[in-house]
Amino acid sequence: KAGVTQTPRYLIKTRGQQVTLSCSPISGHRSVSWYQQTPGQGLQFLFEYFSETQRNKGNFPGRFSGRQFSNSRSEMNVSTLELGDSALYLCASSLPVGASSTQYFGPGTRLTVL
């Protein structure tokens, strides 16, 4: 089975711009979660989508948003980029069973904001 894929792998933007990142989950996985990794804050949960609905949200400003499509692919958008948004953005997919299920991560998108 193919793993989680993320595009693009690397991105350079300037302050004030917006960016869209894409994630394709493992086939059959319907839950997609997004995380941000920075040297200062570590790995932090952004949000989770299941059946095209946001089910859970971390403590990030409204500039961070996402969506999920009917094929479970997900996109994450960051508007009005700030220097502090430079990070590795990771997407993870899982089976949305009742009990906690394991999340499998993609390779990430490295975003640099200049």
Next chain:
Amino acid sequence: DQQVKQNSPSLSVQEGRISILNCDYTNSMFDYFLWYKKYPAEGPTFLISISSIKDKNEDGRFTVFLNKSAKHLSLHIVPSQPGDSAVYFCAATQTGANNLFFGTGTRLTVIP
């Protein structure tokens, strides 16, 4: 507010010996715990998990122990191999939720 903590930023172990990585958590609502291995510029790779109804789970060279009263878990790798050198993250969540809370990671170096 760091709900999951890994107090050792680094650990060096000789090849063939046991590696023990530790993790503490503060939120008593957490009932599912995972360990991930990570290389730079890559996504975390799932290693092993444990539910709070168990106190031990084993998968090959990897064993995770959970002490609920102490809110502590540990990952044992036996025997350690040079290919195990990476950053290890523990993560915790509540059943039914899909938001993982991660520790800050421990860099393991296995010396040949």
